[in-house]
Amino acid sequence: VTRFLTLISIVLADVCLGWGFISSNYGFALLAVAALSGLWVFAESRAWTWGSDLGFAAMIAAAAGGIALHFSPGWMIAAALFALVAWDLSHFNARLRFVGAETFIPILERRHFTRLGLVLILTIVLSLLTMQWRVHIRFEGVVLLVLVTVGGMTYLFAWLWGNRTNSGGS
Amino acid sequence: MHPSDYSPRRIFILGLLAYLIILVGVATRNGLMLVLVLPIAVYLLMGLLAGPQKILLEVRRSLSGERTLPGEPVVMTLSVRNIGPALEEVLIEDPLPPAFNVINGSPRCLLPLASGETHTWTYTVAGGRGYYPLLKIRVVANDSLGIVVRETYVPTDGHLFILPHVTRLRRLTIRPRMTRVYSGLIPAREGGSGVEFFGIRGYEPGDSLRSINWRSAARHPEELHTKQFEQERVADIGLMLDARLRTNVIGERSILDHSVLATAALADTLLAAGNRVGLLVYGKYIYWTMPDYGKLQREKILLALARAEIGQSQAFSDLIIPRRLFPAYSQMVLISPVCSDDVAVIVRLRSAGFQVIVVSPDPVAFELGGLPQKKSVRLAARIMRLERAVILHRLQRAGVQVVNWDVSQPFEQVANATLSRPPAWVRAVSWEGQR
Numbered sequence: 001v002t003r004f005l006t007l008i009s010i011v012l013a014d015v016c017l018g019w020g021f022i023s024s025n026y027g028f029a030l031l032a033v034a035a036l037s038g039l040w041v042f043a044e045s046r047a048w049t050w051g052s053d054l055g056f057a058a059m060i061a062a063a064a065g066g067i068a069l070h071f072s073p074g075w076m077i078a079a080a081l082f083a084l085v086a087w088d089l090s091h092f093n094a095r096l097r098f099v100g101a102e103t104f105i106p107i108l109e110r111r112h113f114t115r116l117g118l119v120l121i122l123t124i125v126l127s128l129l130t131m132q133w134r135v136h137i138r139f140e141g142v143v144l145l146v147l148v149t150v151g152g153m154t155y156l157f158a159w160l161w162g163n164r165t166n167s168g169g170s
Numbered sequence: 171m172h173p174s175d176y177s178p179r180r181i182f183i184l185g186l187l188a189y190l191i192i193l194v195g196v197a198t199r200n201g202l203m204l205v206l207v208l209p210i211a212v213y214l215l216m217g218l219l220a221g222p223q224k225i226l227l228e229v230r231r232s233l234s235g236e237r238t239l240p241g242e243p244v245v246m247t248l249s250v251r252n253i254g255p256a257l258e259e260v261l262i263e264d265p266l267p268p269a270f271n272v273i274n275g276s277p278r279c280l281l282p283l284a285s286g287e288t289h290t291w292t293y294t295v296a297g298g299r300g301y302y303p304l305l306k307i308r309v310v311a312n313d314s315l316g317i318v319v320r321e322t323y324v325p326t327d328g329h330l331f332i333l334p335h336v337t338r339l340r341r342l343t344i345r346p347r348m349t350r351v352y353s354g355l356i357p358a359r360e361g362g363s364g365v366e367f368f369g370i371r372g373y374e375p376g377d378s379l380r381s382i383n384w385r386s387a388a389r390h391p392e393e394l395h396t397k398q399f400e401q402e403r404v405a406d407i408g409l410m411l412d413a414r415l416r417t418n419v420i421g422e423r424s425i426l427d428h429s430v431l432a433t434a435a436l437a438d439t440l441l442a443a444g445n446r447v448g449l450l451v452y453g454k455y456i457y458w459t460m461p462d463y464g465k466l467q468r469e470k471i472l473l474a475l476a477r478a479e480i481g482q483s484q485a486f487s488d489l490i491i492p493r494r495l496f497p498a499y500s501q502m503v504l505i506s507p508v509c510s511d512d513v514a515v516i517v518r519l520r521s522a523g524f525q526v527i528v529v530s531p532d533p534v535a536f537e538l539g540g541l542p543q544k545k546s547v548r549l550a551a552r553i554m555r556l557e558r559a560v561i562l563h564r565l566q567r568a569g570v571q572v573v574n575w576d577v578s579q580p581f582e583q584v585a586n587a588t589l590s591r592p593p594a595w596v597r598a599v600s601w602e603g604q605r
Contacts, residue, residue, distance in 0.1 A: 057187060064194055067200060068194060081209045084213060088213070092316065107282055108314075115313075115314040115315055119212050119213050119315075123209045150192060
């Protein structure tokens with residue numbers, strides 16, 4: 001089931017991205033998007049987890065590019081969301097290789113899908129709210145928010161890298 | 171929560187993407203870009219909130235046998251009980267030594283483990299000779315999304331000895347100059363009761379009439395002579411296994427397993443004959459198994475052989491045989507491929523009064539088995555054989571009995587041919603000469 005859902009998610013992310021591009025008269029980029037998802041599916045079939053990392057990053061980059069070019073934000077966010085789901089399921093599928101007894105697979109899958117479903121619902125709700133909110137917040141406020149976020153992220157990175165160095169990588 | 175509890179790779183990817191999107195959003199002054207961060211942020215948040223707090227597991231391990239032979243299957247049973255909070259997803263992995271092959275089942279198990287729940291599973295492994303302490307289990311717990319990862323090692327009991335195969339040899343004929351007082355199978359160079367004729371002496375009152383040598387009486391009617399037989403006793407025998415890196419590692423392969431096989435066969439046969447046998451493994455460390463008799467000693471020696479590993483010692487130069495363990499004139503058996511530096515040390519052992527046998531697995535034949543049959547290889551092998559022949563000849567000249575074992579042949583075949591009866595020079599000097 002997980003493998004099937006991973007492939008479905010990749011295709012859905014591809015469709016959303018492609019639809020957003022076509023509706024903004026950027027149909028020529030469709031080939032690149034299709035090639036990207038094709039490569040991701042190929043990497044998935046070979047169980048290359050780095051393939052999903054690259055595919056996910058490329059999809060997010062494409063969605064960000066779409067938003068920067070004022071494509072339909074709904075499709076772009078949907079593409080990013082499906083790419084996230086595909087990336088997550090790909091990693092989950094890699095972990096499932098270690099299941100000793102087949103009986104645990106449905107339990108693990110049920111728990112995982114529930115959690116992922118919750119992430120989807122929360123993201124959709126928050127996205128809708130934020131898109132509404134965007135109209136009322138001034139740009140200076142957004143910049144301030146971004147600065148705080150950047151500071152937090154930088155701190156997180158320094159902390160993670162420090163941990164990585166201390167533990168000799170993982 | 172400790173920093174090392176986070177899954178660095180996944181968090182890194184998500185964090186990097188979020189960071190870049192925010193930067194692009196600022197650069198393009200596009201507020202909508204921030205919305206793209208939301209899926210990532212929510213995903214991270216859900217993972218961080220649901221991450222495992224601590225891992226408290228009890229692991230019990232049982233093995234179908236703690237001592238086995240190379241290649242024989244061993245069934246391992248692991249029982250894991252969660253005595254802490256529930257774990258959404260936990261990977262329990264038995265970090266097996268590289269020498270193990272998993273025949274059936276898996277040493278890893280991914281499962282959800284509720285508080286108080288126990289899970290038991292089995293798998294089957296087989297491995298090569300060695301001693302394998304199985305003292306810990308790797309446990310990796312994470313939330314369902316795999317964001318927060320905690321890793322720990324849980325201690326377990328258990329160890330596995332994979333003993334070397336023991337091939338049974340025919341009776342070995344060794345003749346140390348000194349034997350012990352107990353009767354055994356080794357000729358003691360003393361007259362008395364026995365099987366083999368030893369000599370005659372003047373008749374003494376009390377001698378059995380059956381022991382009178384009537385032929386001698388016929389020649390010398392004025393006096394009677396009594397036949398003597400050679401006493402057979404047990405002996406002190408020291409086995410020395412050379413496990414040095416410089417002599418055992420040839421190319422990328424090791425000849426040590428052959429030496430171990432030979433040592434096990436010799437120890438088994440010599441102990442079965444009632445001798446007092448000790449073992450010295452000379453590798454990274456000097457490891458003595460004190461000389462003793464019987465089945466228990468056999469077990470001790472096999473366990474020591476299972477543990478034998480190649481080490482970095484350079485030469486035998488610092489080797490001292492404690493006299494309280496092996497008195498002078500005891501029999502020493504060195505199992506070693508032998509290099510030229512060792513000759514002086516072996517000769518010194520001989521000059522100290524020990525009877526020395528060198529069982530030498532042939533490293534040239536061993537190496538040649540793994541090389542292509544080219545002209546240059548054949549020439550190199552010829553040169554090495556000549557060098558080896560010189561080394562072995564020097565040993566023989568010093569009175570050391572040498573068994574040159576081409577490892578492509580079974581050891582029992584070589585040992586039975588060379589050690590089942592004394593070499594010709596021994597018979598000529600001390601056996602036939604006394605008749």
